[in-house]
Amino acid sequence: MRIDALDAALIRLLTDTPQLPVLECARRLGVARGTVTSRLARLHENGVIEGIVPRIDPRGFGYALTAFCQVEIDQKVGHDEVAEALASAIPEVVDMYTVTGASDMQLRLVAHSAEQLQEVLDRIALVPGVARTASSIAMRTHLSGRMLPLVEHAARG
């Protein structure tokens, strides 16, 4: 769908001020309540807003470390099969993609510490179909799921 400046402003407002009442959104944006309601409905219908969900920070309960892991898959095993096995066996996997290039899958992991990360990587290596892994540790998180500039860029373009 096409997005305009009002949609972008609404998304920014709800991102900056979570759970802001619809009525208050309408006041701050200088539009009627029904407008905000219908815009939100449209954004939901078109899948722009997947849902209003609690944003969980794993650091809040001890998972201070983020790491990336490139996985090579045994060619004889299906990707989906391995993906399914990894997803169910390793709760520390928060992102998982099948990618082009040297490796077959790209994971993002969290762990308590470097030592516990090693233990997680060991568990990954044991999953049937996983041939090889290469990993790197995130020293610093500059951006994580930053969407607002993109939304505003799309609203302009």
Added chain:
Amino acid sequence: MRIDALDAALIRLLTDTPQLPVLECARRLGVARGTVTSRLARLHENGVIEGIVPRIDPRGFGYALTAFCQVEIDQKVGHDEVAEALASAIPEVVDMYTVTGASDMQLRLVAHSAEQLQEVLDRIALVPGVARTASSIAMRTHLSGRMLPLVEHAARG
């Protein structure tokens, strides 16, 4: 902070049924309303729940492609400087980490198409301090920001 089964159940409930009223949460969990309120306050204070925010899906407004980009930085330029420049110049960058290993930074990008991705990569290459990039395209997204199994694992362990 330490998380128990009730916290995990509450987070799962709010994830499955966003914006569920506190009273209804209490009823479904079989606890008093005050318990839910205080648990939520604790989870917020300790940064476990950053906020109840709209989850934006860039595919909803035309960004169908996800890609990863490993960036090598010119050693003479500071990481933070390059990070700042990338963040402000390229709205298509949704994640950005400084990482250990062969490359210096790990990005996640979105784009409309393969051709537009190339254009984004060109813009990244032009950012001062960026020495080299290597990229791969996500063929499939298996998991994206999956937190619940981790929360429940933390509640048990």
Added chain:
DNA sequence: GGTGAAAGGTCATTAAG
């Protein structure tokens, strides 16, 4: 438990494409 407030629904009117 009571109260103030907001959500959600509907509708007629108005504006703009």
Added chain:
DNA sequence: CTTAATGACCTTTCACC
């Protein structure tokens, strides 16, 4: 003429004290 926004009504429901 069609789509969208507006402001006003209403009732139910929740959050807070």
